[in-house]
Amino acid sequence: MLKQGLYQKLQQKLTPQQIQLMKLIQLPTIEFEQRLKQEIEENPALEEGKDQDPVDEFDNQNDYDDDAEIIDAPDINVDEYLSDDEVPDYRLRTNNYSADDDEKKVPYAQGQSFTQYLKSQLSAFPLSEEHKKIAEFLIGSINDNGYLRREIIEIVDDLAFTHNVITTEEEVEKVLKLIQELDPPGVGARNLKETLLIQLKRKQPNESRELAIKILENGFDYFINKKYKKLLAKFEISEDQLKSAINEITKLNPKPGNAFNSTGSYVEHVIPDFIINVEDDNLEVSLNAKNAPELRVSPAYTEMLKGYKENKDKSQKDAVMFIKQKLDSAKWFIDAVNQRRDTLLKTIKAIAEYQKDYFLTGDERKIKPMILKDIAERIQMDISTVSRVANSKYVQTPYGVKLLKEFFSESMKDAQGEDVSTIKIKNILKSIIDQENKRKPMTDEQLAKALKEKGFPIARRTIAKYREQLDIPVARLRKEI
Numbered sequence: 001m002l003k004q005g006l007y008q009k010l011q012q013k014l015t016p017q018q019i020q021l022m023k024l025i026q027l028p029t030i031e032f033e034q035r036l037k038q039e040i041e042e043n044p045a046l047e048e049g050k051d052q053d054p055v056d057e058f059d060n061q062n063d064y065d066d067d068a069e070i071i072d073a074p075d076i077n078v079d080e081y082l083s084d085d086e087v088p089d090y091r092l093r094t095n096n097y098s099a100d101d102d103e104k105k106v107p108y109a110q111g112q113s114f115t116q117y118l119k120s121q122l123s124a125f126p127l128s129e130e131h132k133k134i135a136e137f138l139i140g141s142i143n144d145n146g147y148l149r150r151e152i153i154e155i156v157d158d159l160a161f162t163h164n165v166i167t168t169e170e171e172v173e174k175v176l177k178l179i180q181e182l183d184p185p186g187v188g189a190r191n192l193k194e195t196l197l198i199q200l201k202r203k204q205p206n207e208s209r210e211l212a213i214k215i216l217e218n219g220f221d222y223f224i225n226k227k228y229k230k231l232l233a234k235f236e237i238s239e240d241q242l243k244s245a246i247n248e249i250t251k252l253n254p255k256p257g258n259a260f261n262s263t264g265s266y267v268e269h270v271i272p273d274f275i276i277n278v279e280d281d282n283l284e285v286s287l288n289a290k291n292a293p294e295l296r297v298s299p300a301y302t303e304m305l306k307g308y309k310e311n312k313d314k315s316q317k318d319a320v321m322f323i324k325q326k327l328d329s330a331k332w333f334i335d336a337v338n339q340r341r342d343t344l345l346k347t348i349k350a351i352a353e354y355q356k357d358y359f360l361t362g363d364e365r366k367i368k369p370m371i372l373k374d375i376a377e378r379i380q381m382d383i384s385t386v387s388r389v390a391n392s393k394y395v396q397t398p399y400g401v402k403l404l405k406e407f408f409s410e411s412m413k414d415a416q417g418e419d420v421s422t423i424k425i426k427n428i429l430k431s432i433i434d435q436e437n438k439r440k441p442m443t444d445e446q447l448a449k450a451l452k453e454k455g456f457p458i459a460r461r462t463i464a465k466y467r468e469q470l471d472i473p474v475a476r477l478r479k480e481i
Helices: 016-025 029-042 114-120 129-140 152-162 169-179 192-201 207-218 220-224 228-235 239-250 257-265 299-311 314-354 356-361 372-379 383-390 422-435 444-453 460-469
Strands: 046-048 274-279 282-287 295-297 394-397 400-403 411-413 419-421
Touching: 016 314, 016 383, 029 046, 029 314, 046 314, 114 129, 129 152, 129 169, 152 169, 192 207, 192 239, 207 220, 207 228, 207 239, 220 228, 228 239, 274 314, 274 356, 282 314, 282 356, 295 299, 295 314, 299 314, 314 356, 314 372, 314 383, 372 383, 419 422, 422 444, 422 460, 444 460
Parallel strands: 274 394
Antiparallel strands: 046 295, 274 282, 394 400, 411 419
């Protein structure tokens, strides 16, 4: 039954300015520069250049007339606005430059895409019109690693429905064999085994390569699981012969599509958000704002609003409201940009001071345990703000460009009861694995025992977690002949 009633409800809502600030804080440098350009294009009251007069000179101009309307921001879906899906995942390299350089843009070479490169090679084959359509469709289905991950029967159906090409699985297989002759070697394979075989068969045959082909064709499961004793028994070969065959296989590219990308046709760069330099045992911290223009409120729009105010012409009310909205928006944006700069600087200075021993020496063993809460307490800000600053940001140090999140780590107690960063423990673990006997790799239990001897009592399951984070396989897969 429906009833009417009065209820009190306490609700916290973010203002558009707060949302705008949070969004700007989490943007890395490249995205931030693009956001500045976009705002300048969309708001004519915002322009580049230093502001000569205070930007708030129009703040008290709400009294255009007695009936002046209040401009309310529309409802905003905060969850969508702050979606992390828009934040790119960087796998990049840095481009160093001098602070005195005038050039603000780095030219990028525009090359062919992987798909275009494959299609350009089709002209070497005498294909019928139908086979050409099938070949182009197959090439379009190949992923960036060079693999065809779709079933042939699905491709046959898609060709019939989307391209009106009626064909059979046998015909598609025939065209696929032609595509597998394209460069880079191994492209168009449907699995790892097939791509390795394609690459081996395109090389000049010799005894080791022929044995490698036999191993892949008849003992692939033994090979990927490194069951070398079973391979020796199955093919009745010596350890030296097996080692030569495995060396041939390990020279192959398991992701042939990457061979094209690594030639420079597609290049990405890391642009560091922060710069830390060491001068006489002191840290100099700065933001990388090389390409970010200074912003100001347009004087022309400010004067325009003053003119309308003096005239008191009510017929121009819509124009006044439009101008004031643009001026307010420009001021909000400039304030948000300034707050972003202050927040980022405050945060990176706190991190640099906390990890000063590392930044002065470059010794990763001196990285202290540090969590978001530690920095949030130092700068007296919320943990979520520190998280947004650290997300997808890079810092340029004398020891290379580092992801800011790498400096955050949990702590563990060593044998003396002192707090030790998990980063240090991972480095020691990696060092132990690098020095182990590869003929008989150490199990997680043995690794835990070795770390305990070094003064770090850690459980086996924790060793397994750290090993996975370091992308190190289990002992069985680390085994070598």
